Amino acid sequence: MSASQTARQRARAELTREIKQEARRQLAHDGPQGLSLRAVARELGMASSAIYRYFPSRDDLLTALIIEAYNSLGERAEQAVAARPRAGVRDRWAACCDAVRGWALQNPHEYALIYGSPVPGYQAPQETVPPASRVAIVIGGLLSESWAARGEDAGDNPGPARSPALPPPLDQQAAVIAAAIAPEVPGPMVARGLIAFVQLFGMISFELFGQFVGGADPADSFFRFTVGEMAEFVGL
Amino acid sequence: MSASQTARQRARAELTREIKQEARRQLAHDGPQGLSLRAVARELGMASSAIYRYFPSRDDLLTALIIEAYNSLGERAEQAVAARPRAGVRDRWAACCDAVRGWALQNPHEYALIYGSPVPGYQAPQETVPPASRVAIVIGGLLSESWAARGEDAGDNPGPARSPALPPPLDQQAAVIAAAIAPEVPGPMVARGLIAFVQLFGMISFELFGQFVGGADPADSFFRFTVGEMAEFVGL
């Protein structure tokens, strides 16, 4: 039964994949706004109306691409950290940053889709939230681990101790973030972790969107340097 | 003669302004990709072909908008700093950051136009470079001033001294940047200044593009905190 079901279902799964793949190709040429169901259908050799058997509208296809992009990126970050269980927190932080940047350089248009300008008229549904959180969760885990291991090398890492207590409402926001992804970690360290997080994506956006041209381009060296500086800044 | 010339010329200048203004309005609804000469003409009550007397193509109109956006932002940053000649460097750094963010919040679509995803198929011409550099020049000036005044409060600002020498090719890139906008300032401080610069725009992009939602949103408090942390980090 499950095998015979699969005859049709497998064809459906396959075509769904092909549609998304072709859509990703179009993203690269025309951006999210240029994503066209008709063009996808044309490229796949089917009637434009047939796409509607797979995605009820253009926006649903866009949502599927966004979720896939977040998951693909999140998975890369998770694997980069998980692959180095014996490495220190700083090394895993660096590996995570490299993984995120590597993914972005390999998939610049999907990066732009999720971290670039919002698509006019498109509202991301709630289902995108969990995939979108995966990288933050990875980094939160590193913060937690680093905090839990404090004292062992406290001399090297005065880190967050330099920061005064957070002003409201940032203190509350940091507490909420900590509760979600880095329990036990004190507010100032969470806030600095958020700064490092913003720095990571800020750098990648600058690099991909061409703001470094004539300055820190190629950006490899600056990226590596900054990742190290941020590790120290956060107190990892 | 110059007054009679102006009769026609003034009309031309006026309409040019109106076209750009209407184009900016459209940017807000449909993004750069949705910018349509026909729609601009329609809204202005003129034939679509008439626009071509003012802008030879859609991309030229886009270029004009980009240059205006960079100039508008750059001017705001310059004024924020110039308006506080007696303030300390840190206060002027903060004023500059506030000005940039304030402009971005007031002009989110123009911000996205210059710091968001690149417009597919559009290549920014060289004329956009000088306007695009204005904020960096302001910040470079603050670095220079701070460095020149070193020693006076050196106790508070170990700053860049903590950083080791820069690895190549970052050392060279930093030297080029320093030569352009912050002469005399040593490489590590330039690199940290660049980090702060990236942080500033990274934060604003996160805020405007919705990445803070559910975390540090509203972002005022986090922004203020980060601007202070960055001042210390750079050693201002």
Place this chain on the structure above:
DNA sequence: TGTACATCAGTGAACGCGCGTTCACTGATGTAC
């Protein structure tokens, strides 16, 4: 100050193209007995 000519703004029709979505339909695949 007045006239003849050149410049330029703006028109409206046309070219050739694109899009998302709906709908009635054909024909193949899957299911229940």
Place this chain on the structure above:
DNA sequence: TGTACATCAGTGAACGCGCGTTCACTGATGTAC
């Protein structure tokens, strides 16, 4: 194992809309004498 029926993938035409750009043109504004 075979038949009757339901499900579903895919078609092709249509609706109503949009776009950038070109071109021959009219008529007003500006200039040189």
